[in-house]
Amino acid sequence: MLFNKKNNEQKVLDCLARLIEPELFEKLTLQSRLTVTNKGTEISLSLPFYAPTWLAQLQQDSAQQLTTLLGQEVSWKVSYKVPTYEHKKVAKRNNNIKNIIAVSSGKGGVGKSTVSVNLAIALAKNGAKVGLLDADIYGPSMPTMLGEKSTKSTTVDGKLLQPISAHGIVCNSIGFLIEDKDAMVWRGPMASKALQQVLNETDWPALDYLIVDMPPGTGDIQLTMSQNVALTSAIVVTTPQDVALIDAQKGITMFDKVDVNVAGLIENMSVYSCASCGHQEAIFGTGGGKKLAENQGLPFLGDLPLHISYREDTDTGYPTVARDVHSHLVSPYLTIAESLAINLYKNLKATIEQINITEVK
Ligand SMILES: Nc1ncnc2c1ncn2[C@@H]1O[C@H](COP(=O)(O)OP(=O)(O)O)[C@@H](O)[C@H]1O
Ligand SMILES: [Mg+2]
Ligand SMILES: [Zn+2]
Incomplete structure (x- = not known):
């Protein structure tokens, strides 16, 4: 079966959409944070927060479904970048x-x-x-x-x-x-x-x-x-x-x-x-x-x-x-x-x- 990157990314997104609460899923804009590669189907994901238990649960809940959908086992590569959040203060900020x-x-x-x-x-x-x-x-x-x-x-x-x-x-x-x-x-x-x-x-x-x-x-x-x-x-x-x-x-x-x-x-x-x-x-x-x-x-x-x-x-x-x-x-x-x-x-x-x-x- 030919590897179809776009198709497989959509399958992963659909699966994650069922498992993550809608409010959060929408905000995560996983479309832009997710890459599926054909190296034995690796999901590369960039997250805006550190939440090991949340992530482990998501991986566990999705494992079986993803394997069925993609025809092989998946592995995850997760990277993190915590954003700077907006606030209403005018106070001086430290860039660090x-x-x-x-x-x-x-x-x-x-x-x-x-x-x-x-x-x-x-x-x-x-x-x-x-x-x-x-x-x-x-x-x-x-x-x-x-x-x-x-x-x-x-x-x-x-x-x-x-x-x-x-x-x-x-x-x-x-x-x-x-x-x-x-x-x-x-x-x-x-x-x-x-x-x-x-x-x-x-x-x-x-x-x-x-x-x-x-x-x-x-x-x-x-x-x-x-x-x-x-x-x-x-x-x-x-x-x-x-x-x-x-x-x-x-x-x-x-x-x-x-x-x-x-x-x-x-x-x-x-x-x-x-x-x-x-x-x-x-x-x-x-x-x-x-x-x-x-x-x-x-x-x-x-x-x-x-x-x-x-x-x-x-x-x-x-x-x-x-x-x-x-x-x-x-x-x-x-x-x-x-x-x-x-x-x-x-x-x-x-x-x-x-x-x-x-x-x-
Ligand atoms: N969950 C807890 N169980 C047992 N002792 C606690 C607990 N939380 C705080 N303490 C103790 O209560 C006292 C007051 O806590 P502290 O953190 O100094 O409070 P605060 O900073 O609000 O004044 C300290 O002796 C602390 O060790
Ligand atoms: Mg104190
Ligand atoms: Zn006792």
């Missing part, structure tokens, strides 16, 4: 950073920093290039959580700060610059300025995502920051408790007010998972985060159990997702990271990246 994602919560102590660091590492594990900015000027957590407590930032030729590399991500924090106690006395405008300095004067490598661990609350500092930083999107972390949910709602309202897209909600400390016997208990209630997301028409990115290892691991400077010893605690983060990457793609418009056209004379 494609997308800035703020992790926020109305209330302190809901696990914003724990989620930020583990989510950043999870995104990197899935394949993305990730940076982490500790924006909690008053109580920076990242030096401890990354196991870099005694590390101080250095500069290259006295100008830009070098970010700290740890566990597959790069990070900068006000905690790498000054002693903890020195930041406490800063007032709002100073704190906001210090933060913008750490953001703008760091020598960030090329990043798909910069995760920003925001200070708690929805006060002036958060508002100014949301206005002055070129945020692509924000994630709101909550616990299932009513008080936390009310504050999460305030956070969503604040981002709406300053025209920042909300990528979705994460419910932390969802169910208590006992380290000795594995028994589970919904200490703070259950399902509140999901319900709030539904009411707000926002994506629910996932929930995370309350488990002692999450605390112990960050306290000892080796976040759970980097340690890999508790796979049941790692997988929720990998899933949330995928869900975030896919939802950003689904809900935001990518900027048209400049194409270098070489003039032919």
